[in-house]
Amino acid sequence: MDPHLLTTFVTVARHGSFSAAAAELGYTQSAISQQIAALEADLGLPLLSRRPVEPTPAGRRLLEHAEPLLLRLRAARADVLRAAGGPRHRLTLAASPLGVNATLAGRLARARAAQPRLEVTVVTCGRERVAAMVAGGGGPGAGGRHRRAQRPAAAPDAGPLTTIGAGEEDLVVALPADHPLARRAALRLADLVDARWLQTPLCPLPRLRDLVGDGFPTGLEHRGDDVRTVVALVAAGHGLTLLPASALPPRPPAAPAEGPVGVPVGAPRLVHRVELLHGALPPGPAADLARALTA
Structure with missing residues (x-):
């Protein structure tokens, strides 16, 4: 069984919703449905009833195994990486209180999985402090603001920063x-x-x-x-x-x-817009993280 499909199954079962799982994992709802269908085809059993969305008896049994399996896989990956040694990349992501929603958190999880040597510290602070930290340190920051739909947002006055929409x-x-x-x-x-x-x-x-x-x-x-x-x-x-x-x-x-x-x-x-702020990012882990967060 594909661990990625298991992760999707566990997320859908936890939320009881395909759309909520799609928002957390950063996929479209149709992609989530296809992944569940692929897992069901692999096992030859229905795992989720659709209305309401809840595990079937076979799905409940799979959940008993899936969560420990995924935990063991993450632990094994971390243990191998620690044993391998090598340089680690440490970044700080400054975020306003409403800057990290489920979608952005899911993108961050996938970015960390794709960059095993990446260590991220998330710091929550006010929007102006986010801009100041980004301007001073060069790493990315996620800020959220309420605004009228379709009205362009202005970046805080904290130097030459790039602002990219990360969702609303x-x-x-x-x-x-x-x-x-x-x-x-x-x-x-x-x-x-x-x-x-x-x-x-x-x-x-x-x-x-x-x-x-x-x-x-x-x-x-x-x-x-x-x-x-x-x-x-x-x-x-x-x-x-x-x-x-x-x-x-x-x-x-x-x-x-x-x-x-x-x-x-x-x-x-009115919408709440999440924006990623960053200064000049040379090729490397910070630039890769910025791309992943705005994918």
Whole structure:
């Protein structure tokens, strides 16, 4: 059995979704379906039911073997590389709090697998600090920002940096599960100007006022960049905010309503764009990592 196919199978089973597995692994949904089909053809057994997506009895048995096997393979690879010795390449990836989503994390995993001597340290900090670290050290950085769809983004003023889009996703209004608007299919930002909002660096209120106009009173000011704190404050009713849908904790459809929910923004369309920043990168591990992260 191909370890890559096993990895795809384990990821789909964990998420219960082909599309979520595709986002994590950086493939298209059709490629994920083809890989699962190839694994099922190899074994001659169905491994996943499709509606809902969950392991069949044979799939559950395979899961019992697949995860330990993949762990052993990773351990064997690391052990062989340690025994082989040789120079190691150490890079620091500076990232804003919302700069590393599941897609970028999956690309980073594949980049590290392709460069076995590569050691990456991920440092989370504010966007301006990301730009300063990249300008000072020359390594890549991943920054995330909310913006109107189709509007070009400007790189921070920190010297001659290259900015490359690494992905984007629609923003949602994060609000408590018991909020009167929580069951709406979509919300217009203009209809929320009188609601109380969190003033947080992750979604500064002046940007919303630039888009829509006056309003958006502050319910609570949050100083920091911890996403979990913002999610907890929203859930407790301290104010609304905008977040990428992937920043909210997943909730099974049958589970009771707990925590915040995300309602899409109908107008204007707003997206969270992840951008890779880097200075001049000569051929080598840093340039290879930059290409992998924006593939």
